[in-house]
Amino acid sequence: MNDVLTSSLLVLLALLAAGGLLQWRLLRRRRRQQRLRREGWRLVHELKAYSAWIESLRGEPSPSAEPEELTSAQALRNARAIAQAWFPELGQVMLRLLRTDSLLMAHLWQQKLLRLSEPSEWLPYQRDPGYWQIRDGQEDLIEEIIARCQVLTGERGQPWHGTDLDSDFLGPMSALPTGPVR
Numbered sequence: 001m002n003d004v005l006t007s008s009l010l011v012l013l014a015l016l017a018a019g020g021l022l023q024w025r026l027l028r029r030r031r032r033q034q035r036l037r038r039e040g041w042r043l044v045h046e047l048k049a050y051s052a053w054i055e056s057l058r059g060e061p062s063p064s065a066e067p068e069e070l071t072s073a074q075a076l077r078n079a080r081a082i083a084q085a086w087f088p089e090l091g092q093v094m095l096r097l098l099r100t101d102s103l104l105m106a107h108l109w110q111q112k113l114l115r116l117s118e119p120s121e122w123l124p125y126q127r128d129p130g131y132w133q134i135r136d137g138q139e140d141l142i143e144e145i146i147a148r149c150q151v152l153t154g155e156r157g158q159p160w161h162g163t164d165l166d167s168d169f170l171g172p173m174s175a176l177p178t179g180p181v182r
Helices: 002-056 074-086 088-117 129-153 167-173
Strands: none
Touching: 002 074, 002 129, 074 088, 088 129
């Protein structure tokens, strides 16, 4: 009888321990998923801030950089850091976004130099097809990153808004054009 009671007690303790371990693992998984979602939202926020920053330049290169010191906006650096830490699956598409940022900055500097040296050859950014080709490509990449992030965080179907000129980031600059002027 003592052996039956002891073995039953041991089985009960083993079941309690297994249940506790299972509950701990589920809690840990839920917390990681919540953190992943928070980081996903941060990534989207930084991508939107980057897009708004690009729009706020109004076709001019960043005033704080010389051509040889071109760096991306802080928001893009933050987005890259979040993607590297939490979403390594986004590495290739983030790399493409960084490349388009470099292309855009180089294009803006070329246009600025052209405006200063050959004003008759220069086009304002609103009518510059090269600018809009790069910008449209950037927006497509940002939308792709957001869509992939939604899948990775399990938030597919949630209303994550597009990145086009979000008033949360632009505020008083909301009168900026959103595409080429024809």
